Amino acid sequence: MSLTYMTGNDFLRSVKAGCIKLEHNRDSVDQLNVFPVPDGDTGTNMYLTLMSAVREGEKNRDKPLGKLAKSISMGSLMGARGNSGVILSQIFRGIAKILDGKDQAGAMDIAQAIKTGSDTAYEAVMKPVEGTILTVVREIGKACEAEAKNNDDIVAVLLAGIQKGHTTLARTPSMLPILKEAGVVDAGGRGFLFFLEGFVEGLAQEREINLEQYREQATEVTVPREDIKLDFQYCTEVLIKGHDLDAADVRDHLAPLGDSLLVVGDEDVLKVHVHTNHPGKVLETCLQWGHLSDIKINNMLEEVHEHRLIKEEASGDQKAIGLVAVSAGDGVGEILQSLGVDMIVRGGQTMNPSTEDLLNACNQVNAHSVIILPNNSNIIMAAQQVVELCSKKVVVVPTRSVMQAITALIAYDSEGDVEEVAQEMASHIDNVTYGEVTYAVRDSAVNGLTIKEGDTIGLIQDKVVLTSTSAEEAVADLLKEMINEDSELITLLYGEGVTADDAQALKERLQQEYPDKEIEVHYGGQPHYSYWLSVE
Amino acid sequence: MFKIKETEIGDIIVEREVIETIAGLAAIDCYGLVGMVAQDFQSGLWSILGLDSIRKGVTVSSSDKGLIVDVHVIVGYGIKIHEVAHNVMQKVAYILEHNAGIKIAQVNVNVEGVKVLGEK
Numbered sequence: 337m338s339l340t341y342m343t344g345n346d347f348l349r350s351v352k353a354g355c356i357k358l359e360h361n362r363d364s365v366d367q368l369n370v371f372p373v374p375d376g377d378t379g380t381n382m383y384l385t386l387m388s389a390v391r392e393g394e395k396n397r398d399k400p401l402g403k404l405a406k407s408i409s410m411g412s413l414m415g416a417r418g419n420s421g422v423i424l425s426q427i428f429r430g431i432a433k434i435l436d437g438k439d440q441a442g443a444m445d446i447a448q449a450i451k452t453g454s455d456t457a458y459e460a461v462m463k464p465v466e467g468t469i470l471t472v473v474r475e476i477g478k479a480c481e482a483e484a485k486n487n488d489d490i491v492a493v494l495l496a497g498i499q500k501g502h503t504t505l506a507r508t509p510s511m512l513p514i515l516k517e518a519g520v521v522d523a524g525g526r527g528f529l530f531f532l533e534g535f536v537e538g539l540a541q542e543r544e545i546n547l548e549q550y551r552e553q554a555t556e557v558t559v560p561r562e563d564i565k566l567d568f569q570y571c572t573e574v575l576i577k578g579h580d581l582d583a584a585d586v587r588d589h590l591a592p593l594g595d596s597l598l599v600v601g602d603e604d605v606l607k608v609h610v611h612t613n614h615p616g617k618v619l620e621t622c623l624q625w626g627h628l629s630d631i632k633i634n635n636m637l638e639e640v641h642e643h644r645l646i647k648e649e650a651s652g653d654q655k656a657i658g659l660v661a662v663s664a665g666d667g668v669g670e671i672l673q674s675l676g677v678d679m680i681v682r683g684g685q686t687m688n689p690s691t692e693d694l695l696n697a698c699n700q701v702n703a704h705s706v707i708i709l710p711n712n713s714n715i716i717m718a719a720q721q722v723v724e725l726c727s728k729k730v731v732v733v734p735t736r737s738v739m740q741a742i743t744a745l746i747a748y749d750s751e752g753d754v755e756e757v758a759q760e761m762a763s764h765i766d767n768v769t770y771g772e773v774t775y776a777v778r779d780s781a782v783n784g785l786t787i788k789e790g791d792t793i794g795l796i797q798d799k800v801v802l803t804s805t806s807a808e809e810a811v812a813d814l815l816k817e818m819i820n821e822d823s824e825l826i827t828l829l830y831g832e833g834v835t836a837d838d839a840q841a842l843k844e845r846l847q848q849e850y851p852d853k854e855i856e857v858h859y860g861g862q863p864h865y866s867y868w869l870s871v872e
Numbered sequence: 873m874f875k876i877k878e879t880e881i882g883d884i885i886v887e888r889e890v891i892e893t894i895a896g897l898a899a900i901d902c903y904g905l906v907g908m909v910a911q912d913f914q915s916g917l918w919s920i921l922g923l924d925s926i927r928k929g930v931t932v933s934s935s936d937k938g939l940i941v942d943v944h945v946i947v948g949y950g951i952k953i954h955e956v957a958h959n960v961m962q963k964v965a966y967i968l969e970h971n972a973g974i975k976i977a978q979v980n981v982n983v984e985g986v987k988v989l990g991e992k
Contacts, residue, residue: 373966416952419903419959426904429950459989460948462900462907463923470903 338489339543341440344401346539348393351408353538354531355386360595361530368523371468371514378523381418385425386531388415405435405449420524423457423469427528430456443493447484450497451477467512469524475504476532491545494536501529541573541609544630568594568611571634572618576606578626586625593618657754658703661741662689662711662719665831665862668738675745678703683715691718691725698726705729705754707761709741713798731758736798738860739770739827739870771796771814773807773867792866807834807866808842812849818871819850826853829860829868874934876974886972891939892927895979898967899943900926904956907946909984918984920946938975941968946985957981 342350358365358379365379392411396404409432412425430453435441441449454477457470464470479500483493505525509516539545572594576586580603587599594612606625612618615633622628659677663669664687669680679697683689694715698706706728710719719732731754735741744761772795776787782800787793794802794810796817804810815826826846830839836859843857860868874891877884899905900923908929909918921929931942941964947956961979968974 373962375962375966413950413952416955418955422904422951422955422959426948426951456989460906460951461903462905465901 339491339539339545340488341442342401342446342490342539343440344399344404345397346543347401347435347441348390348397348404348408350535350539351386351393352390353541354534355383355390357534357537358383358386358527358530361527365523365527365530368520368526370518370520371465371512371522374518377418378420379527381421382424382524382527382531384417385412385415385421388412389425389428391415400439401441402432402436402438405432408432420469420527422460423473423524424528426457426460427453427473430454441490443488443490444481444484446490447477447480447493447497450480453477465512467508467510467515468522469528471508471511472501472504472522472525472528476501476528491536491540494532494539498529498532498536501525501532505529541607568613569635570612570615571609571632572612572615573607573609573630573632574619574622574628575630576608576622576626576628577604578606579604581606581625586622589621590618593621655701655703655750656705657750657757658698658701658706659709659745659748660694660697660701660706661709662694662715663738663741663862665829665860667831667859667861668829671829671858671860672709672738672741672745675742676748676750677709677745683712688712688714688718691721694719694722695725698722698728698730703728705731707748707754707758708732709735709744711735711738711741729754731755733758733761733765735765737770737772737868737870738829738862739868740765740768742827743768743870743872768870768872769796769818770868770870771811771818772798772865772869773804773810773814774865776803808838808845811842811867811869812846814869815846815850815871818869819853823871824854825872826850826855827870827872828855828857829862830857831860831862831865831867834866874939874974876972886974888932889927891932891941891968891972891974892930894968894972895930895932895941895943895964896926896928898964899930899945899960902956902960902963904947904951904953905945905960906948906987906989907985909944909946911944918944935977938977939968940978940980941965941976942980942982944982944984946987947983949986949988953983953986957983 362379362383366376369376369378389408389412393404393408396407409428412428416422416425431449434445434449434452454474457473458464476497480493480497483496487493505521508522508525515522583599583606586606587597590597590608590610593614594610597610599606599608608622610618619628660679660681661672661677662681662683663672664682672680678701681689681693681697694708708719708722708730710716710732713736716734723730723732733744735744744765747761747764749757774793776789776791776793778789780787785800785803787803792804792807792810793800794804794814796814801817802813804813839857843855846855862868873888874886875883876886896908900908908921908926910921910928911918929944933940943960943964947953960981964979965976968976
């Protein structure tokens with residue numbers, strides 16, 4: 337789906353959306369402000385200028401595009417505040433020049449309007465300073481024009497401009513030394529990009545265009561998301577159909593439920609857009625004014641997450657070696673993370689993660705190379721397949737139990753060659769004897785034991801060796817088998833069906849039995865297994 | 873000549889021309905300002921200054937509270953003069969106080985002309 341023309345009201349609403357977006361990011365823009373005077377007001381000035389533009393535009397709602405653009409230009413001129421605001425007003429002046437007399441504008445018109453906006457802005461300065469909003473707008477204009485030659489989709493043209501704007505913005509510190517000293521990018525340029533991003537988002541929303549499709553086609557950073565504050569997680573959109581609808585009234589009711597609120601439309605139809613943590617409440621509230629249709633609820637956290645992963649991959653501060661481990665249970669996850677694991681893939685005996693799960697985890701870890709700890713003999717194969725599939729260097733340390741992983745992680749060295757590190761880790765995993773206590777899921781006979789469904793069973797190194805009356809007895813019996821005179825440390829992780837008191841009592845009992853051994857007990861939270869234990 | 877700092881081992885003195893140049897360069901960094909002008913004392917005519925003689929568009933006098941700086945400028949037509957002038961004041965005062973350590977009492981922006989832009 338593409339958008340090939342824009343009407344006056346589209347323009348007005350988009351400017352408004354841009355203004356709102358800038359408002360939300362006003363503080364972050366203010367903080368960048370070091371030039372021409374570091375008074376930290378660029379974002380605020382631009383926002384106030386835009387507010388004035390929108391106010392003037394609103395008076396000419398439903399007028400032809402040319403007329404609206406002119407009124408917006410006038411509004412920005414009258415309300416111009418600060419350097420960036422004055423520049424903004426000149427940009428709008430240039431835009432209005434091109435849109436003058438038009439009822440609607442195509443992609444080329446929009447591109448030319450931005451280009452002319454930039455040209456007009458350049459005229460009004462004696463000594464243009466590069467590395468400011470001027471540079472950013474100029475490059476955006478050029479990029480839009482280039483895109484518009486082959487593409488009549490306004491959204492695509494604007495996104496091309498935004499993308500170029502971001503690369504230009506990133507270069508502003510090298511153009512203007514004062515920015516470099518302060519370690520910031522240009523505030524005005526950043527502010528303008530926020531505006532333009534909001535503009536596109538507003539336009540797309542108004543015309544029911546899904547920006548996601550563009551995000552996929554274009555490179556990853558077309559519409560940056562890193563600055564969205566996720567105080568509110570769900571982007572909720574709905575159309576209210578009714579009579580005598582009052583946008584201001586609706587706005588007042590919805591404002592407490594979230595932010596980024598947009599209510600636009602006429603007496604019969606209102607479009608509501610809001611970021612909220614309670615999409616249900618929003619819908620319920622809207623219901624009082626009329627019928628609802630076209631309900632859309634997106635979880636923005638997912639978007640941001642995806643975006644951040646891409647960013648992280650691209651960013652410079654990657655770790656040399658990342659660690660991915662498979663585990664079940666929250667306690668186990670915490671223990672592993674405290675030992676340096678970057679990403680936990682949920683899984684274990686009864687729910688083996690797929691190769692894809694592991695591959696995703698490896699891709700998500702912000703590191704050049706990755707070590708996988710499968711922690712289950714059934715997962716080692718899947719992990720080894722990742723080695724082939726992943727673009728990063730992946731090495732599997734074939735741990736068959738979390739207990740082995742813990743030992744291996746203690747030997748983990750974040751520096752050095754990944755192969756050597758992995759080898760070092762692998763060399764430690766056989767120093768530990770691990771056992772498990774769980775219950776039988778069906779009747780069977782193994783190793784000369786007759787097991788009934790529901791019996792507590794004890795395993796050593798994945799082999800069933802005994803049955804017992806209780807989990808604690810099983811641990812005690814297992815330890816008799818596992819401990820020899822060289823053993824020093826006994827580690828217990830208690831999981832499903834075991835309380836902290838049970839575990840503590842067991843610890844005291846074992847301590848009496850083995851007074852010369854060190855015993856550690858931790859909460860593992862693993863499902864199905866009441867205890868995981870290891871002796872080393 | 874303006875004494876900007878006195879110490880036991882000597883004073884720091886800045887020539888008037890230096891202050892004029894700094895103020896002039898600071899002013900033209902401001903958006904909306906399209907030129908600076910100077911008045912010829914004999915003919916009374918205003919002339920537009922080039923970048924290297926920009927300081928002639930600035931006059932400096934001292935007062936008890938600090939320096940009084942006057943800048944004579946041309947602004948672009950269709951720009952909010954009030955705001956441009958305000959920006960110039962802020963910028964000039966900031967640069968002089970910050971970079972040269974000179975106390976500024978006033979910055980007066982004299983808009984001597986307006987220029988119609990573009991229309992090629």
